[in-house]
Amino acid sequence: MKRLLTVDDFLTITDDKCIDYQNKKFSAYVQHQLYPNSTYFRKLFKERGVKPEDITCIEDWQKRGLPLITKAEYREHLQDMVIDPWTVDGKERTLDEVIEGFIRLQEAIGELETEFTVANLPQKNITAYFGTENFSTFKELAKKPSKDSDAAKKVRQALDYAYKPFTVFFTGGSTGLPTPIRFTKLDRDLCKQATIVEFYISGCEWLMKNDGEVRFMQFYPFAPHLGWMGTNWGSEYLSDFLITTSGGGVLPVEGLILMASRFQINALVGMPGYLRNKFLRKALELRKLMPDLKFADYVICSLGGEKIIPPVRNEIRDMLHEMGTKEVRITGAWSASETRFNFLGECDAFQETGYHSTGWDKVAYRIVKMKSTDDWEFANPGEEGFVVQFPMDGAGTLIEAFLLGDRAVQLSGPCPVCGSRVERFVNPLRANELDTQIMVMGLVEQKIKGASVNLTDLRTQLMEMPEITELQVIVSKQDLSDAGSPDILKIHCTPVDDISIGEDELIEKVKAKTKVLSEITPEVKLMDINELLGDGLKFKGIVDERPKG
Numbered sequence: 299m300k301r302l303l304t305v306d307d308f309l310t311i312t313d314d315k316c317i318d319y320q321n322k323k324f325s326a327y328v329q330h331q332l333y334p335n336s337t338y339f340r341k342l343f344k345e346r347g348v349k350p351e352d353i354t355c356i357e358d359w360q361k362r363g364l365p366l367i368t369k370a371e372y373r374e375h376l377q378d379m380v381i382d383p384w385t386v387d388g389k390e391r392t393l394d395e396v397i398e399g400f401i402r403l404q405e406a407i408g409e410l411e412t413e414f415t416v417a418n419l420p421q422k423n424i425t426a427y428f429g430t431e432n433f434s435t436f437k438e439l440a441k442k443p444s445k446d447s448d449a450a451k452k453v454r455q456a457l458d459y460a461y462k463p464f465t466v467f468f469t470g471g472s473t474g475l476p477t478p479i480r481f482t483k484l485d486r487d488l489c490k491q492a493t494i495v496e497f498y499i500s501g502c503e504w505l506m507k508n509d510g511e512v513r514f515m516q517f518y519p520f521a522p523h524l525g526w527m528g529t530n531w532g533s534e535y536l537s538d539f540l541i542t543t544s545g546g547g548v549l550p551v552e553g554l555i556l557m558a559s560r561f562q563i564n565a566l567v568g569m570p571g572y573l574r575n576k577f578l579r580k581a582l583e584l585r586k587l588m589p590d591l592k593f594a595d596y597v598i599c600s601l602g603g604e605k606i607i608p609p610v611r612n613e614i615r616d617m618l619h620e621m622g623t624k625e626v627r628i629t630g631a632w633s634a635s636e637t638r639f640n641f642l643g644e645c646d647a648f649q650e651t652g653y654h655s656t657g658w659d660k661v662a663y664r665i666v667k668m669k670s671t672d673d674w675e676f677a678n679p680g681e682e683g684f685v686v687q688f689p690m691d692g693a694g695t696l697i698e699a700f701l702l703g704d705r706a707v708q709l710s711g712p713c714p715v716c717g718s719r720v721e722r723f724v725n726p727l728r729a730n731e732l733d734t735q736i737m738v739m740g741l742v743e744q745k746i747k748g749a750s751v752n753l754t755d756l757r758t759q760l761m762e763m764p765e766i767t768e769l770q771v772i773v774s775k776q777d778l779s780d781a782g783s784p785d786i787l788k789i790h791c792t793p794v795d796d797i798s799i800g801e802d803e804l805i806e807k808v809k810a811k812t813k814v815l816s817e818i819t820p821e822v823k824l825m826d827i828n829e830l831l832g833d834g835l836k837f838k839g840i841v842d843e844r845p846k847g
Contacts, residue, residue: 301408305417321355326406327690338378381693409433469635489639492657493532496643500629501598511538517545517568564594569603578617592622602631610782655721660691679710787820
């Protein structure tokens with residue numbers, strides 16, 4: 299089978315072939331990567347009496363009584379969910395055994411080409427690059443016995459490329475450090491390939507036809523997470539010109555605006571709140587002082603990290619028009635660091651075509667209905683449920699059947715705009731009901747200013763401060779009457795009776811500790827315990843007061 303698929307495959311594959319491809323690759327991946335090389339899942343299979351060959355399709359995960367995996371479960375087994383071909387059940391494998399397993403995996407899920415053309419365009423071909431040796435060369439090198447030979451070094455380099463973690467993303471802070479998601483160099487390159495497809499459908503082809511070039515500026519907040527890193531990795535392949543920045547970072551927004559005008563940036567990538575509330579508002583202010591300040595004629599905005607509601611999308615379009623742009627395409631993107639190399643992306647946000655699974659050849663998404671992690675079933679198209687991932691490529695941190703903590707509805711039939719029949723979803727949103735979120739994830743997590751904040755851990759650690767009796771963590775909006783205004787974090791707390799520091803000092807301590815734990819500086823208010831607890835029968839330590847819908 300083909301290990302990776304192209305943009306043409308994405309646009310033309312039929313429903314049956316898409317499902318058949320995913321099932322075959324998933325089954326092979328479980329047998330030749332997940333079971334032999336994951337300590338956690340090998341133990342899980344044995345405990346549930348499941349053999350790897352019992353999994354012939356994605357649906358067999360539920361039929362064989364295997365559970366869904368929550369973030370809380372992952373955090374208890376961080377190392378055991380990292381793919382490790384060098385040990386099995388506490389015993390070391392020989393180099394020959396690792397090589398044999400690697401060859402079986404390649405033969406089962408498809409050979410990895412060192413150069414892979416993702417998209418053929420009139421202007422240029424978009425090519426992704428993989429590995430240190432092509433597969434046929436690797437097999438020849440592996441036949442040579444000398445461990446000191448050049449062949450042995452190349453074999454080990456190829457295995458390290460596929461299996462050795464070389465970087466880490468983070469998600470949901472815990473105990474002062476966020477939860478790590480390990481990436482191998484192979485995982486990085488798979489992420490790049492998926493990002494190419496996502497950017498392609500979000501408007502890069504349209505830009506090439508109308509402008510001739512793609513000139514990127516990305517302004518996700520700088521951090522080792524998928525938004526910032528994945529965007530940079532993928533845009534390297536597609537861009538004719540690239541400016542990597544950090545929205546809200548060291549460079550003032552005025553500097554970013556002047557660069558966008560000077561270099562006629564036509565692809566803006568980042569968070570809608572930053573683009574609308576800071577970048578474009580300041581740009582319009584500057585244009586009053588600098589009438590010649592103008593943005594490119596054709597502009598795409600690929601936005602993620604928070605929900606893009608229609609009024610905000612329309613306002614961004616109108617503001618770009620005021621900056622001299624003739625035509626605008628705005629699309630939303632959604633993903634999670636745990637997924638590593640699949641992005642849900644829109645092909646046309648103004649027509650609300652849904653979020654397409656652009657890395658569908660590497661990670662399958664499914665919607666499930668559940669009462670618990672052991673009592674669940676797959677939802678039918680059109681039914682709302684929780685998003686679950688089923689990886690079928692890569693190594694590093696591998697969390698199979700992982701509950702992402704988001705609710706969505708899967709659409710059926712072809713996309714009315716691009717025609718693609720891969721998985722497509724509407725309304726992928728973090729489950730905001732706290733009781734539901736605790737059931738799904740084992741903790742409470744929200745995205746605030748694009749950062750994934752584990753509210754359960756944040757509250758727990760703030761409660762450990764000796765100066766605090768009780769506190770409440772609140773996710774809110776800067777302006778509750780404006781659904782598109784930036785998210786903010788509030789901390790309401792009651793000091794201990796015999797506190798030894800002043801109120802101002804306590805407020806600054808709470809702000810500083812919250813900043814360390816979550817990368818967010820909160821609004822802090824001190825209050826009497828009765829005021830904090832309120833009149834309700836049950837005190838809520840975590841509250842989301844943002845407008846729903």
